[in-house]
Structure formats: C-alpha cells, structure tokens
Amino acid sequence: MIPAFRSEWIKLRRPSLLLSTYGAIAGISILITILSFALAGHHFGRGGGGGGGGGGRTPITLAQLAESNALAKAFAGFAGLLGIIALAVAGAQTASEYSVGTLRNLLIRQPRRLVLLAGKFIAVLSFSAFAVLLACIVGVVTAFVMAHIRGISTTAWTSSTGLADSGKAFGEVVLAVCGYTTIGMIIGSLLRTPGAAIAVGLVYILPFELILTATVNGSDKWLPGQLLGAIASGGTTDVSLHTAVIRALAYLVVLGGGAAALFARRDVTA
C-alpha cells in the first residue's frame, strides 16, 4: 500500500494540479478572510439610515471577531467550499485513470487491486488534508494581519480556549473534507469520466441536497452532504457531531465498500 501511496503522490504533486488546487484554495482563503474583516461591523440593508425594520443585517461584528472561537467559526464556514474543491479534484483524478487509460499501467505493476486502491485513497485523502492545512495556515496568517489593521484584539485567539477551539475546528474540517474526498473518489470510480464525475458530484451536493433539505423536513439529518457540513460545524442544532460522524461514516463505508468491490472485479478495457 505504501508503494501505491508514494506512486500516487508523484502524480498528485505535478505542478499543474498542485499549483492550481492549492493556489486556488490559498487565494480563496485569503479573499474570504480579508472580506470578513473588511466588512465586519458594516451594516448592510435596504433600509438606509432607518433605525429598525429596514431589513438590514450585520454579517459579523468586530466584537465577535475578537472572541476565542472566531477563527474556528470562520474556518468551519469555509469547509463547504473546501469540500467541493476536494470532491471535484478526487473525482476527476480517479475517473481520469480510466478515461486516459493509465489504470492499466498501474494494474500491470500492481495487480492487487485493493492494495492499489487503498494506496491511492490514502494519497488523495492526504492531498485534501494538506489543502485544509494550507487554507488554515493562510487564513490564520491573513486573519492576524487583518486584525492588526482593523485594531481587533487577538488575545482570545491565542488563549488556551481559543487554541482548543481552533484545533477542534481544524480536525472537524479535515474530517468533513476527507468525507467529500471519499465521495469524489466513489463517484469518479463509478462514472469513469472526469467531466461526468465532477458534474454529478457538484449537482448532488449543491442543488439536489439543498432542494431536498429545503423541501423535506428533517432530511438534513440524513443526507451525506448535510452530515459532512454538520461535522465541519462541530454539530448543529438538529444533529450532533457524534451522530453526524456515525451516519456519514456509515454512508461512506457502504458506498466506498461497494465501489471498492466493483473496482476489484471490473474488467479494465480502457
């Protein structure tokens, strides 16, 4: 499995994939952090200078940004986007092995299919985890710079509570993004075409689940994408972190096991 992992990383670290994926993630992380701090405390709404009932809203206040869990909250809010990127990359990478025909080369050198799959899976998971780590580092550095510019105290961030909150949020986001990555690999393995894998993955996670959640009461407690979102947020009012992890894991084990069994038995004709 380790040879398969190392072999996969030679492909994953190619500049075109590494720079585009990690560059995009770093860029988005910086942009979201800057916007969060720049817009904090500003009042948005149609009511103009009216005192109340104007429909205005305040996204986040400066005081909230100074709280110990501010970084954790900001990071959790970014998890969905990271997950979508991870799903698309994993789906495309897995499916392209079929569509390009490189899978047969790999299977000639590693005929134990499940060993190959496990090595590739762990490599792609680690690729996603590094992406989360990068987003975290870039976001935190940008947050400290922006806090200094806007005169926000960062004392609470570096307190033991703040560090614990941030560490927990990081772990939860890594867990959620690994879930999205697994879904991407499952879809890529089943569809075997990068375009179709990305399209189906995004359509399912975004409009399909969102529409279902909005129309079917309580469905957010059971849909895989919603459960991963709940994990990234450390649990929601509807579903606890523990329940979300168990249910998401059940989905991934069943679907992943099915995809792995298919991978092990399916003829490689491309």
Place this chain on the structure above:
Amino acid sequence: MTSAIETQNLTKRFGDRLAVDHASLHIPTGAVSGFIGPNGAGKTTTMRMLLGLVRPTDGTGTVLGEPLSKPERYMNRIGAMIEGPTFYGPLSGRANLVALARLSRLPLQRVDEGLERVGLTDRGGDPFRAYSHGMKQRLGIAAALLPRPELLVLDEPTNGLDPAGIGEVRTLLRSLRDDGITVFVSSHLLGELEQICDHVVMIQSGRLMYQGTVEQLVAAQHTEVWARPEAPADAARLLAALTASGRTARLDGPWVCVVADEDCAADLYRLAVREGITLVHLSTRRQSLEQAFLAMTGTVSGDIAQGVPSGVGSAVSSGVGGNGGGR
C-alpha cells in the same frame, strides 16, 4: 519446449459478443511469438486476460507456471504495453517511469536503464504530452522493461512508428530474445513479425486459427512458380501444356503461375523446352506470412498489412492445417 503461457479454452464474452472463443494458447519460453489477427479479432482481449486486466468468462491457464486467476503471483515477472502507451501527460517521461517503479518497489536505476535502452535518456525530462508518437511508443516499451521481465507482452508496439522506428523495435526485440526473454507481440505488420518471430499465433473472430513456428506455417503453404516466355503469345501455349500435364496453373498477363512445390520449376523448364518456348524469367516464390494468414482465414482484411512489399500478388489455396487451437 516449456510454455511461458498455456491456456485451455480461454473465453471472454462481453454481453452478446464473444470476443475470445475457447482459445488454447501455447507460447514457448525463450521465443518471440507473434500474435496475428485483424482489428477486433480478440488479440488485445486475450492479452488483457493474460495480464489480469480482464476476467475470463471461461477457461483456465498458466502464465510463467502460475495460475491465470492469480495475476499477483506472476505480474512482477512480466512487462507489458497494452493498446498503446498511456501515461500522465503533464509528467515527464522519467517521472512517469518513476511512478511505475515506485508502485512495484523497483530500484530507480531501472528507470534510467529503461530510458537508455529505448534511446530516450536525453528527452526523459520532457513532459510526456510533448513526445512524438514514436517517443511515446518507446516510453511504453521502457515501462514494460522496468521489472527486467521474463515475459514481455507487447500489443502493437510498432503502431504509428516510421520505418526507422520499426527497425529499432525489431532490433530491440531480437536483443531481448537473445537475453532469454520470452516475447509475445501482436502486430498488423506481418512482414515485420515474419522477420523476428520464431512462433506465431493466428486469431480471427476470437478463434485461434493456427499456432506453431513460422517455418512450419509457411512450409505448409504451396509454393508458386512464376514463368514468363520471351514471346507473350507463348504464355497461353505454356498454360495449355501445363494444364495438359495435370498442373494447376493460371495466366497473369504475360506471366504463367503454377501452384506447386519447388521441384515444379525444373519440370516447367523442361516442358517449355519441349514446347520450343524460350523463357526469360523463371522463379519460385515461397508464400509470405501475410499470404499464409489470408490462406488460413480465407479473407482479405484491410487491417492486415505487410511491413515489406511482397511483389507480385497471388491467390493462395486454403485449407492449411494448424497444429492446434482452432475448433
């Protein structure tokens, strides 16, 4: 001779289509064996089954003495290139080989050896997508050579190569055979295979038509004796004399062709002298592998081509028996 590959009734069905039909292969160890057949005949599917990429519907077999159902037991001793070279386009040729070497725990010096053997050392750092077709083919062969294989399975390694590239592959395959490596190679270029193969397997519509040595196959075919009288009008007279003597002959312009064995040339010469016909040309022609293939299959396929021009074409008789395989 021991077998590197031995199968019994190997069969593959894709839905309603029978891709390989009860193929019982015997590929001798230490030889270059050619795999001949038109597109869609089942060559690639057969090779995929041997490599564990495709699961046989029926049949059994062994590869390097290990059961076909356990490819993990023998694949580390096999090098293969199936259906053309496919690698990661943005990665360099060298990085692609390193990825494959890492996958099977091979020392990285094998990568440089492979690149050197196929003449890609100077271009190893270039992205695969920037390679010419010939370079891609050569990289595919380098990848196949990575494990220093006992058995090399190559599917159309000369596809798209220019004559110089084809010559290089021919030389490479000969040198591999000299190193004791068993080579199982498919190609459309029958003239090329004829030059390098000791053994040949013919397949059509999923069925084995012949397997055995090239010499046996060609020897089993009739020889043609071609004669051209000095006076074109004498061709018809010579044909009549040959027919009267019980020979099967035909006219082809100013030429008279007799399908017989090589000894017939002397008889034909004596007959011409007796008839007072002066010959300006008398030659015997052994049939090529392509002609033998066409005789075996009874069809002319545009997919099958000779690598070397065969000169005067001729019809060949059918019904040559193989030494196994066909049902």
